[in-house]
Amino acid sequence: MRGTLVVVTALLLGACSGPDAGSTPDAVPSSAPAAGPEPFLERCGTGIGALPKDAPVRDDVVLGDGGVRLAAGVLGPQEAGRVGVVHLHQLGNSGCGWGMLATATAEAGVTSVLMDVCGYGASECGPEPPIADQVDLAAAYLRHLGVRRVVVVGASMGGSLAVQAVAGGADVDVWVDLSGPPAWGETRLLDVAGDVDEPGLVVFAPTDGAQAFEAARRLADRTGARFHRARAGHGWGLVTTLRGRLTPVGERVLDFVLRS
Secondary structure, three states, rough: OOOEEEEEEEEOHHHHHHOOOOOOOOOOOOOOOOOOOHHHHHHOOOOOEEEEOOOOOOEEEEOOOOOOEEEEEEEEEOOOOOOOEEEEEEOOHOOOOOOHHHHHHOOOOOOEOOOOOOHHHOOEOOOOOHHHHHHHHHHHHHHOOOOEEEEEEEEOHHHHHOOOOOOOOOOEEEEEEOOOOOOOOOEEEEHHHHOOOOOOOEEEEEEHHHHHHHHHHHHHHHHHHHHHEEEOOOOOHHHEEOEEEEEEEEHHHHHHHHHO
């Protein structure tokens, strides 16, 4: 969070992680919680359509301090690489829904934070901070791990929130919007497009509606982002199959994340 102390609480992963998986960076204060959210692996589950059984979960953390406690799982190699991703989930879901993509991209060296945004999953917030501040907490954690470039990737609701976060000054370098509606909450994306300077990618399928599709294309134009027309699908369903394999769109997104 800009100008704010970032407190990370590491939660025990037990036998499901390596010897250093529960550690936090030395630069980030940590403490043992008296009580916390249900462990990431338990609240997400495993199997088809859930967190893959071989998911490379390296940390189970709570991001924030005081009234903001964002529950998150961290997936990726034990030694963080150059690129890290902050994932923003779909409506009525949680960071767990990104488990298949994060598992697939970990093979390319990507470290991912699967965060429950305020109001969802196991996170506790009150009053709720702007989405840019929530993303900053995850981005700061990734940078403490040694990540040099942070990408925010959102699906559906999370896609719109990703655009809002970047427009609001979140400390990220690249953004990806998968099927984000043209407005979320009281914010119309085209109204904040002029505040987006970072490279971006908008992926949208015409099956989500002609007006929304055209709004997504205009968003890409106004922000200078790349636009990819998907044949069909929505949100994270665009990028992975139910068995966790990358789709052609998922391959394109991964290439953008690594090379943009």
